[in-house]
Amino acid sequence: MDFGLAFSYPFQDQDWLKKLGIAGLLLIIPLVGGFAVLGWGLEITRRVIRHDTPLLLPEWNEFGKYIVDGLYIYLISIIYSIPIIIFSSIIGGGGGLLGQNQGSGGGDPISIVVWILLVCGSCLIFLYLILFSLVIPAAIANFAVKGNLGAAFAFGELFGIIKSAFGAYIIVLLGGIVAGFLSTLGLIACIIGVVFTAAYYYLIMAHFYGQAYNQAQSAMGVSNPPAPMANI
Numbered sequence: 001m002d003f004g005l006a007f008s009y010p011f012q013d014q015d016w017l018k019k020l021g022i023a024g025l026l027l028i029i030p031l032v033g034g035f036a037v038l039g040w041g042l043e044i045t046r047r048v049i050r051h052d053t054p055l056l057l058p059e060w061n062e063f064g065k066y067i068v069d070g071l072y073i074y075l076i077s078i079i080y081s082i083p084i085i086i087f088s089s090i091i092g093g094g095g096g097l098l099g100q101n102q103g104s105g106g107g108d109p110i111s112i113v114v115w116i117l118l119v120c121g122s123c124l125i126f127l128y129l130i131l132f133s134l135v136i137p138a139a140i141a142n143f144a145v146k147g148n149l150g151a152a153f154a155f156g157e158l159f160g161i162i163k164s165a166f167g168a169y170i171i172v173l174l175g176g177i178v179a180g181f182l183s184t185l186g187l188i189a190c191i192i193g194v195v196f197t198a199a200y201y202y203l204i205m206a207h208f209y210g211q212a213y214n215q216a217q218s219a220m221g222v223s224n225p226p227a228p229m230a231n232i
Contacts, residue, residue: 001171001215006207007179009055010200019057020203024196037199038073039066041206045144048210057203076139076152083128091121133173137205138162141213165216172208179204 010016023040026033043058043066060066138161139152151157162169183194183201 001168001211006204010203013057016057020199022060023199027195027198035070036066037202039069041202042069042144044206045141045210048207049213073140080132087121087125091118134162134169137172137209137212141209161216164219165212168212168215172212175208
């Protein structure tokens with residue numbers, strides 16, 4: 001894994017400012033713009049997996065395709081987020097019940113049970129968030145390569161990928177934390193700057209996803225075929 005390359009490669013493209021600028025402007029457009037940028041990032045993941053040299057940022061000449069790809073990435077993320085939504089709803093309900101009991105005196109057995117459930121639920125969410133952070137990169141990269149939605153939910157295959165390059169996926173998780181911090185720096189200059197640093201975040205993570213997938217395939221002794229250009 002080349003940690004620094006994930007942050008520096010965009011600037012090797014002489015048209016990086018134009019391409020990144022378009023991505024940033026698109027993020028201002030609700031939903032459609034975000035889907036397009038996600039799909040654009042998926043194309044970068046494909047290029048990393050294919051070992052494209054030089055690695056250039058994609059042109060914005062396949063806008064419709066990027067929207068479709070981005071929609072599928074969004075769907076994958078939402079499906080994997082369902083347990084978080086469920087746990088959070090339960091914790092929210094438990095917190096409301098606890099508040100009512102405390103208002104009437106508190107300290108009763110029901111309050112104790114609710115407190116225990118809240119603590120356990122919070123721990124489960126934390127553990128699932130770690131799992132989510134490891135699985136999503138593998139799921140999206142597998143979707144990019146296989147070209148079908150089912151590849152993102154082939155759990156046995158995905159866990160095999162993660163297991164074979166566990167260290168690489170930990171680096172992806174750490175890289176996401178650093179990239180997330182960098183994406184907030186747009187607030188320092190101007191609120192509008194956030195959309196451009198957010199677009200840069202997608203570029204970084206797309207590269208990490210491709211790197212980790214390649215390392216996993218190498219560890220398993222698998223030779224990657226060229227990733228498909230069309231999905232579903």
